[in-house]
Amino acid sequence: MNLVLFGPPGVGKGTQGERFSSENSINHLAMGDILRAAVRDATKAGQQARTYMDSGKLVPDGVVVSMIEDRIVKDNTTGFLLDGFPRNVAQAISLDDMLAHHHLTLDKVVFMDAPEEDLLERLSGRLICRACGFGFHRHYSPPREAGRCDRCDGELYQREDDREEVIANRLHVYRDQTEPLLAYYKGRPGFIRLDASGEMQAVYTALKEAVRD
Ligand code: AP5
Numbered sequence: 001m002n003l004v005l006f007g008p009p010g011v012g013k014g015t016q017g018e019r020f021s022s023e024n025s026i027n028h029l030a031m032g033d034i035l036r037a038a039v040r041d042a043t044k045a046g047q048q049a050r051t052y053m054d055s056g057k058l059v060p061d062g063v064v065v066s067m068i069e070d071r072i073v074k075d076n077t078t079g080f081l082l083d084g085f086p087r088n089v090a091q092a093i094s095l096d097d098m099l100a101h102h103h104l105t106l107d108k109v110v111f112m113d114a115p116e117e118d119l120l121e122r123l124s125g126r127l128i129c130r131a132c133g134f135g136f137h138r139h140y141s142p143p144r145e146a147g148r149c150d151r152c153d154g155e156l157y158q159r160e161d162d163r164e165e166v167i168a169n170r171l172h173v174y175r176d177q178t179e180p181l182l183a184y185y186k187g188r189p190g191f192i193r194l195d196a197s198g199e200m201q202a203v204y205t206a207l208k209e210a211v212r213d
Contacts, residue, residue, distance in 0.1 A: 001026060001079040002104060003211070004086070004095075006181055007112035009170045010123035011196050014135060016112070016207055017083040027075040031084035033133060034067055035059060056161050056169035058087055058177060065094045073102060088177045092184050108211055109185045112196040112203075116171065123167050127156040141200065 001024065005013045014030055021028035035053060038046030045067055049059040068085050086092040099105060114122075125138040131154025136143050144150050161170060185191050192210045196203045 001107050001211075002099075003079075003081045004106060004109045004185075005081060005083045005112060006086070006109070006178065007196065008114070008116075008119055008174045008178075009167070010119040010126070011112045011114050012122070012200070012203060013083045013112060015200060016196075016204055017081050019204060020207060020211075021081045024079075026079035026081055027071075029068065029071050029075065029080050029082050029085070031064060031068060031082070031087070034071065035064070038067070054160055054166070056166040056173060058173060061088070061090050061094065065091060065098075068095075069098050072098065072104070086181065089180055089184050092181055106190065108190045108192060109188060110192045110194055110207065110210070111182060111185070112194045114195075114197040118197055119171065120167065123162050124164065126159065126162055128159060129154040130157055131155070 003020075003026075005017050007013055014032070017030060018028050020026075032053075035046070035049045039050050039053065040046070045063050048063050052059045064085060064087075068082070072080060072082075082095075086095050095106075122137065122140070125140070127136040127138060127143070128134070129136075129149035129152065132149060132152045134149055134151050135141075136149075136156060143156060147156050148154070149156060160166070194203070194207055194210055198206075
């Protein structure tokens with residue numbers, strides 16, 4: 001099974017995408033995580049991406065398209081869930097071209113949405129483990145011990161782009177550049193619109209049911 005999850009920052013793509021991929025034994029290809037790893041490892045792509053990410057802008061298409069193609073080709077034996085790619089219409093066209101080139105297809109495209117006040121609350125309370133990358137939320141999924149990861153005891157931190165002023169810019173970029181993907185994908189077989197405003201388990205149940213239908 002090959003899927004795309006798209007939607008605004010903080011809607012829960014990472015939370016739901018990771019669980020769905022792990023339970024279905026498919027690869028979770030999260031563009032933001034791939035970019036953050038490149039920044040951490042100071043690769044050439046990471047160096048190019050850093051300033052865009054810190055200010056909440058999209059990294060140039062040329063950088064992200066080749067990074068994701070490498071991962072899709074390398075990891076396509078069991079299927080994949082793309083989280084955070086494509087993020088504009090040009091990237092969606094590149095994705096269609098690369099899938100056709102590698103004789104792959106998309107089975108489902110899931111658009112997740114929630115009211116802006118929920119997005120702001122989710123992003124501003126998010127905590128990430130520095131060691132394993134697992135995500136928590138101060139109120140909705142707090143760690144057992146403050147500041148430490150339940151899974152690996154790593155240190156929890158707030159993402160640089162989860163500061164209030166950067167969140168505002170990410171939401172603006174989303175409305176301007178990513179929302180037009182809705183028109184691109186809406187009429188396709190396998191397109192799903194998912195209300196992601198409920199609590200995590202309810203959203204996950206709805207996602208599983210929608211993908212199964
Ligand atoms: P990326 O890391 O992909 O950020 P994003 O799309 O802005 O999405 P987030 O990771 O912030 O949110 P999410 O929807 O995954 O929510 P999550 O599950 O964590 O990208 C970062 C940057 O990289 C971009 O700004 C850009 O610069 C660059 N980039 C990435 N892809 C690119 C591309 N294709 N092209 C160009 N540039 C690109 O949930 C958020 C919080 O809410 C968590 O704390 C979670 O615990 C909590 N939560 C989740 N669901 C619920 C719920 N139902 N109820 C209550 N709390 C919830």
